[in-house]
Amino acid sequence: MLPQFDLKDSQLESRIFGSRTIIAICLVVLLLGLILVRYYALQITEYEVYRTQSERNRVQLQPLPPKRGLIYDRNGVLLADNRPSYVLSIVRERVDDLDLALSELQGLLSISERDLENFHKKVSRSRPYEPVPLRFRLTENERALLAVNRFRLSGVVVEAQLLRHYPHGELFSHALGYVGRISEEEVQALDETDYRGTFYVGKVGIEKFYEDVLHGDVGYQNVESNAHGRVLRVLERFLPVTGKDLTLSLDYRLQRAAFDALGDRRGAVVALSPLSGEVLALVSTPGFDANLFVNGISYTDYNALRDSPDVPLFNRAIQGSYPPGSTIKPFMAMAGLQSGLVTPESTVPDPGWYSLPGDSHRYRDWILRITGTGHAPLVNMKMAIAESCDVYFYDLARRLTIDRMAEYLHPFGFGARTGVDTTSERGGILPSTDWKRDAMGQPWYPGETISAGIGQGYMLASPLQLAVATGVMASKGQRQVPHLVMAVDGKPLPVTSLEPLIAPAEYWETIFDGMREVVHGRKGTAKALAPGITYEMAGKTGTAQVIGIAQNAVYNEADVSERHRHHGLFIAFAPVEAPTIAVGIIVENGGGSSAASPIARDVIDAWLSSSPADG
Amino acid sequence: MGDYVRQLPHQGSHDMARRPSVVSRVHIDIPLLLLLLLLTFYGLVVLYSASGQSMAAVTRQGTYFALGYVVMLLAAQISLQRYARLAPWLYVLGLTALVAVVFVGVGAKGAQRWLEIGGFRFQPSEILKLVVPLVVAWFLAGRTLPPGLFSIGGSLVLLGLPAMLIVIQPDLGTSLLIAASGLFVLFMAGLRWRIIMLALALAAASAWPAWMYGLKDYQKQRILTMFDPDSDKLGAGWNIIQSKTAIGSGGWQGKGWLQSTQSRLDFLPESHTDFIIAVLAEEHGLQGIILLMGIYLLILLRGFWIGVHAQTNFGRMVAGSLTLTFFVYIFVNMGMVAGLLPVVGVPLPLVSAGGTSLITLLAGFGILMAISTESRNGAV
Numbered sequence: 005m006l007p008q009f010d011l012k013d014s015q016l017e018s019r020i021f022g023s024r025t026i027i028a029i030c031l032v033v034l035l036l037g038l039i040l041v042r043y044y045a046l047q048i049t050e051y052e053v054y055r056t057q058s059e060r061n062r063v064q065l066q067p068l069p070p071k072r073g074l075i076y077d078r079n080g081v082l083l084a085d086n087r088p089s090y091v092l093s094i095v096r097e098r099v100d101d102l103d104l105a106l107s108e109l110q111g112l113l114s115i116s117e118r119d120l121e122n123f124h125k126k127v128s129r130s131r132p133y134e135p136v137p138l139r140f141r142l143t144e145n146e147r148a149l150l151a152v153n154r155f156r157l158s159g160v161v162v163e164a165q166l167l168r169h170y171p172h173g174e175l176f177s178h179a180l181g182y183v184g185r186i187s188e189e190e191v192q193a194l195d196e197t198d199y200r201g202t203f204y205v206g207k208v209g210i211e212k213f214y215e216d217v218l219h220g221d222v223g224y225q226n227v228e229s230n231a232h233g234r235v236l237r238v239l240e241r242f243l244p245v246t247g248k249d250l251t252l253s254l255d256y257r258l259q260r261a262a263f264d265a266l267g268d269r270r271g272a273v274v275a276l277s278p279l280s281g282e283v284l285a286l287v288s289t290p291g292f293d294a295n296l297f298v299n300g301i302s303y304t305d306y307n308a309l310r311d312s313p314d315v316p317l318f319n320r321a322i323q324g325s326y327p328p329g330s331t332i333k334p335f336m337a338m339a340g341l342q343s344g345l346v347t348p349e350s351t352v353p354d355p356g357w358y359s360l361p362g363d364s365h366r367y368r369d370w371i372l373r374i375t376g377t378g379h380a381p382l383v384n385m386k387m388a389i390a391e392s393c394d395v396y397f398y399d400l401a402r403r404l405t406i407d408r409m410a411e412y413l414h415p416f417g418f419g420a421r422t423g424v425d426t427t428s429e430r431g432g433i434l435p436s437t438d439w440k441r442d443a444m445g446q447p448w449y450p451g452e453t454i455s456a457g458i459g460q461g462y463m464l465a466s467p468l469q470l471a472v473a474t475g476v477m478a479s480k481g482q483r484q485v486p487h488l489v490m491a492v493d494g495k496p497l498p499v500t501s502l503e504p505l506i507a508p509a510e511y512w513e514t515i516f517d518g519m520r521e522v523v524h525g526r527k528g529t530a531k532a533l534a535p536g537i538t539y540e541m542a543g544k545t546g547t548a549q550v551i552g553i554a555q556n557a558v559y560n561e562a563d564v565s566e567r568h569r570h571h572g573l574f575i576a577f578a579p580v581e582a583p584t585i586a587v588g589i590i591v592e593n594g595g596g597s598s599a600a601s602p603i604a605r606d607v608i609d610a611w612l613s614s615s616p617a618d619g
Numbered sequence: 620m621g622d623y624v625r626q627l628p629h630q631g632s633h634d635m636a637r638r639p640s641v642v643s644r645v646h647i648d649i650p651l652l653l654l655l656l657l658l659t660f661y662g663l664v665v666l667y668s669a670s671g672q673s674m675a676a677v678t679r680q681g682t683y684f685a686l687g688y689v690v691m692l693l694a695a696q697i698s699l700q701r702y703a704r705l706a707p708w709l710y711v712l713g714l715t716a717l718v719a720v721v722f723v724g725v726g727a728k729g730a731q732r733w734l735e736i737g738g739f740r741f742q743p744s745e746i747l748k749l750v751v752p753l754v755v756a757w758f759l760a761g762r763t764l765p766p767g768l769f770s771i772g773g774s775l776v777l778l779g780l781p782a783m784l785i786v787i788q789p790d791l792g793t794s795l796l797i798a799a800s801g802l803f804v805l806f807m808a809g810l811r812w813r814i815i816m817l818a819l820a821l822a823a824a825s826a827w828p829a830w831m832y833g834l835k836d837y838q839k840q841r842i843l844t845m846f847d848p849d850s851d852k853l854g855a856g857w858n859i860i861q862s863k864t865a866i867g868s869g870g871w872q873g874k875g876w877l878q879s880t881q882s883r884l885d886f887l888p889e890s891h892t893d894f895i896i897a898v899l900a901e902e903h904g905l906q907g908i909i910l911l912m913g914i915y916l917l918i919l920l921r922g923f924w925i926g927v928h929a930q931t932n933f934g935r936m937v938a939g940s941l942t943l944t945f946f947v948y949i950f951v952n953m954g955m956v957a958g959l960l961p962v963v964g965v966p967l968p969l970v971s972a973g974g975t976s977l978i979t980l981l982a983g984f985g986i987l988m989a990i991s992t993e994s995r996n997g998a999v
Contacts (some may be wrong), residue, residue: 017764020809021935025923028807028939032919032946036912039950042957046867047905054867058901061864062880230884 063239064229067200070220071166073247075180075210078282078490081256083176084211089167089299090142092150093135096127098159105159106138112153113146115139118302122185135161137203140299168204168211168298172256174291175263178319179254179488181209181427182294184301198222204298209319210250210488212427217492220247251491253282261610262287265603271591272320272467275607278475278577278586281484281499283424285587285607286468288320322429325464326590329546330392330529330597331575332413332459334515335473337385339412340400341511348385348514354378358398360450367454369394370547389518390525392545394458401457406448409456410436415483415505416473418465423485423500432469435462459546470575470588477519478542478577478586480512481505519544520580530574530601539612540580543604545597546573548590572599578608585611646695646992648925654918655969655984659684661911662970668877669891669898669972676891676972683974687981694985699993702986703760703933706753710777713750716743717784724788732788744793745979747781749986751797752940755804760933765809774805791838792951792963800944807926807939841961858894861886862956865897873904891972893964896956911970915949925991934990941983948980 046054075084092109099105109115115138123138130136142150142162150162168183170176183204186194190205199205200222206212223244227235253276262273266289275285290312296305309317318324340346356372359365370392371379379393388396401409410419419434433439435456437448455461465473468486476483483502491497519542522528529545548571572594577586585608591599663677663684670676716734720743724731733740755774762770778801785794806815830839844856865881874880879901882890890898899907922942929935948968954960956967966976 017809017932020765021807021932021939022927024807024809025927025939028943029920029923032943033916035946035950036916039953039957039959040908040912042954042959043866043900043905043908046863046957047870047900047908050867051870054864055870057864058868058881061861061886062884228880228884231886236884 061231062228063226064235066225066227066235068223068225068241068244069201070222070244071246072168072183073214073218073220073493074249075218076249076251077254077256077259078252078284079255079257080251083172083252083254083256084168084170084180086166087169088164089140090147091137091163091165092139092142092146093137093161093163094123094127095132095135095159095161096130097132100158102127105157108157109138109160112149113139113142116302118300122300125188135163140165141167165203168295170294173293173295175259175287176254177291177294178288178321179209179252179259179286179426180294181211181213182207182297183211184297185299207297208428209426210252213425214250214489214492218247218250221245248493250489251494252488253277253280253284253490254286254488255284255611255614257610257614258285258607259287261285261606262603263289263291265606266591269591269594269599270314270320271589271594271600271603272324273587273589273603273607274321274468274471275585275587275611276471276475276486278479278583279482279484281475281486282490283468283471283486283488284585284611286321286488288318288322288324290314290316292316319428320467320590320592322424322426322466322468324466324590325430325432326466326571326573327461327463327548328418328459328465328470329548329571329573330394330458331470331544331546331573331588332457332463333389333392333397334477334519334544334575335413335416335418336397336400336404336409336457337389337515337518338416338477338507338511339404339409340385341514342412342507343404343408345403346385346400348510351382351384352388352393352396352399354380354383354393354395356395358395358454360402360454363451365451367394367398385514386518386521389515389544390521390529391527392522392529397457398454399457401453402450404453404457406453406456407436407438409453410434410439416476417469417483418463418473422468422472424468425487425489429468430466432465433462460549467588467590470573470590471586472588474575474577474588475586476505477512477515478583480509481507516542516580519577523576529597532598533601533605537605539578539608541576541578541605541608542580542583543574543576543601545601546575547571547596548573550593567593569593569595572597572601574600574604576601576604576608578612645692646988647692648695648921648988648991651918651921651925651984651988651991654914654921655981658911658914658918658969661914664876665895665899665902665970666891666972668879668902669882669895671883672877680972680974680977683977684981686974687978690978691981691985691988694982695988695992697986697989699931699934699937699989702753702937702989703757706750706757709746709750710754713743713747714780714784717747717781719743720788721784732790742975744781744785744788744790744797745975747785747797748793748800748944748979749941749983751778751781752800752804752937752944753986755801756933756936756940759804759808759936760931764932765811766805770808771805771810771814774801777801789835790964792965796944796947796965799947800940803940803943804936806943807936808932838961841963844962858888858962859958861888862894862897863958865894866900866957869901869904869907871904871906873900873902873907876902878902893952893962893966893971894956895971896953896967899970919946922987925987929990930993934993938987938990941987945980945983 072086074082077083096102119139123136126136147162170180184207185203186199186205194205206215206218221244224242225238226240228237228239229235258275262285266273266287270289272288273285274283276283292309356378357366357368359367369378378395379387379391383393383396387393413434419432421429421431440446440448452461456463472486481504483504485500489497520540522530522543522545523533523541525531530543550568550570572591574589574597575587577583587604587607589600589603594600663680666680667677720731720734725733725735732742732744734743755777758773758777759766759770778798782794782798785797844859861881865887879898881887881901882898887894887897899911919942922938922945926935926938926942929938945968948965951960951963951965952967955962966973968980969977
């Protein structure tokens with residue numbers, strides 16, 4: 005088997021082999037050199053790139069959502085807090101078959117279509133190792149069921165989460181507003197960083213207006229996690245900053261008094277402190293349970309609220325626009341005095357009706373229907389207010405004209421938003437020739453001025469506006485922007501004062517006298533309030549005719565007559581000597597002011613009996 | 620073992636003057652052994668970290684090494700002449716085993732690579748890694764060199780048969796390695812350059828048809844992924860992105876032993892097997908890579924030295940082929956982990972965890988030692 009080599013061949017072969025070895029060595033060194041160059045490029049030239057990438061792999065920033073600020077009333081009664089609630093979340097990465105896992109969970113507890121829909125939306129947006137919430141507010145029972153079945157529910161986690169809670173339900177629903185799950189549009193609008201890990205945001209009311217203050221600052225922790233997203237240790241932690249607490253000027257007791265007094269009627273009450281602009285009560289009935297919204301309201305619940313003929317989601321106190329009726333008269337009186345067209349002493353003859361010169365149309369006084377004649381042969385301002393004489397104000401309105409009326413009523417806050425610190429406020433309408441041309445494309449008719457003089461016609465105001473105007477009256481011209489929040493984290497917020505309304509003391513005294521007579525006078529339109537009263541109250545009654553049916557109203561036959569009844573209005577302030585509270589009240593379809601005025605008594609009683617020195 | 624009579628013609632070695640030492644009597648190449656032990660130690664240190672500080676993994680690998688070194692020592696005792704005589708019989712046996720794999724083989728992950736005999740599993744393709752260079756060298760050693768067309772043709776048949784049987788398992792990586800080990804024998808035998816050039820040109824020309832019709836989708840995918848790992852970040856590209864990140868983030872100094880975050884946090888797949896070099900690079904930096912390459916280069920140079928000093932063409936060709944095959948392992952593994960070459964299942968020789976390839980490699984070094992000691996000892 006071994007061949008016979010001759011020497012020559014052997015040498016040749018040895019030489020071939022030697023040269024091939026050298027070539028092989030060269031090749032090996034060259035290729036190893038190439039590999040080394042590659043490692044040099046990765047480890048030296050591009051070191052920073054890969055070091056950063058490796059850090060990014062290793063370290064993950066986890067948001068630590070802040071606790072939302074609490075909300076208190078002026079006496080420290082808690083109105084909105086955060087309560088632990090248990091959330092069922094799924095870590096997609098740890099679930100083999102998502103559909104199977106979901107159907108298995110559905111066998112254990114109820115998961116609505118909406119929950120599923122929200123879940124799928126979020127799943128597509130989050131990383132595989134992030135827990136995605138599926139069901140909120142687990143009950144004790146559900147938690148127990150999940151715990152028992154944990155062994156076959158891989159990737160299912162139950163976490164405690166702080167949820168907004170409104171302990172007083174309906175009572176404060178319109179005053180506070182509510183938070184709700186962050187919607188798709190809000191995701192776009194909000195600072196994404198700030199809301200990482202936060203599930204809800206203020207939707208309406210104070211919760212929305214003060215969102216920035218209440219939300220706080222998100223915290224972070226740097227965690228080392230492995231490729232599967234499991235957190236191995238916390239490297240660094242920046243704690244979140246809890247949202248600031250709000251102290252409202254609202255008084256739980258007044259709120260309660262107003263709410264109870266309204267009962268099951270539709271209406272609104274706003275009470276405020278005339279000198280500071282602090283809103284003491286803001287009630288709109290019916291209300292709703294704001295807790296329903298916190299985690300996304302169900303369609304059933306929402307439809308019930310939306311479709312109710314009582315429109316409970318409508319905040320009558322600030323969104324409602326009602327003709328002020330006779331409650332406008334004290335302000336008309338001031339307009340008359342300021343314009344110089346009338347004096348405290350000047351009188352108007354009152355046959356029970358009024359007509360424009362050269363026109364046969366009679367504008368009737370409300371008293372005509374009852375007594376068949378006027379209030380008195382001659383009516384002065386005090387009497388006109390106390391007995392709510394229409395003729396006096398028909399005459400004043402005609403002489404004043406609509407544009408000057410608008411000019412003098414404007415400082416009382418009519419026709420513009422008050423600027424209160426909450427959302428969805430409406431500013432009502434203070435009609436003028438310009439307004440009518442702009443809004444309706446029509447000229448102003450002289451007859452319209454007459455009915456405007458008694459707060460009928462185009463003029464509209466919210467209960468808040470009525471309260472604000474009453475406050476300006478009570479403080480003899482002091483004007484503040486009304487506000488619901490008094491202090492943030494215990495630090496008082498500055499009050500925004502507006503240019504005061506300057507008028508001679510005599511003017512104020514005359515109107516005060518008239519308004520005092522409304523309650524305390526023999527023929528006062530609200531004299532029913534006087535028995536048992538321990539202080540002097542100034543007030544003004546009002547009735548607004550319901551011309552059509554309110555917007556969105558769905559009603560049944562039996563309701564029609566009720567819904568055609570007049571709205572009852574009442575404004576008041578007390579004590580007359582040094583007013584500390586002003587109120588504006590409306591009771592929809594109350595039939596007349598007598599539906600509204602007792603509410604003022606209840607609210608003012610609650611205020612003056614509890615804190616005589618406050619305000 | 621060892622009491623048979625060496626029969627190779629003595630070619631006037633000056634070693635005759637020396638007294639045969641214990642070392643030479645057990646046919647050990649001391650420099651090669653020391654280098655291998657150094658590499659083994661380094662490898663186990665890296666493995667301890669790469670396996671998540673698992674002493675069990677290190678012990679298991681240590682056991683493989685112990686077994687491997689015993690196999691190496693045994694392989695070193697067999698005379699070259701006997702290797703040459705056994706080569707065709709081993710070859711026939713190996714081919715039979717490969718054919719058996721096709722019909723009765725067992726496998727995993729869609730590949731059929733193992734034979735199971737009496738509860739003991741083995742991979743016939745591993746044995747062929749050694750047998751193919753031996754049989755081609757045996758075939759050529761009896762003919763005039765440089766090889767003529769008949770010699771070349773015969774060699775190609777010898778290396779082609781097992782390569783084809785392995786490619787259908789399918790195991791393209793091993794198949795290519797085995798074909799290469801046979802081609803290296805031809806190269807060392809002095810295959811003429813014009814034939815080499817022609818072959819390279821043919822290979823280049825057939826690249827396109829091979830791409831179109833020969834390669835399976837997952838093989839194409841691996842090649843595409845190499846060029847653009849970002850195209851499939853979480854799939855095939857993941858390994859490459861993560862291994863490059865591991866290597867790059869090591870820098871010059873490395874993050875320190877046991878400090879590899881890429882491996883410890885499971886970002887790096889296969890961190891203790893095929894991708895172990897990435898752990899080494901991450902923890903020990905470019906320094907560690909240079910050290911490892913240094914050891915490898917010294918082993919390769921020693922292999923070539925042994926080849927150059929071999930007494931017979933058979934020994935020369937086998938030594939050259941085994942050394943070059945060892946180099947291919949290093950090159951392919953280091954290249955693929957660094958994203959230079961497509962991902963194929965080639966372990967980092969003597970460092971990656973795993974027993975089979977380790978024992979084959981050490982058996983190969985046993986053959987090298989047989990060649991080495993034969994050349995120095997001559998007829999003992």
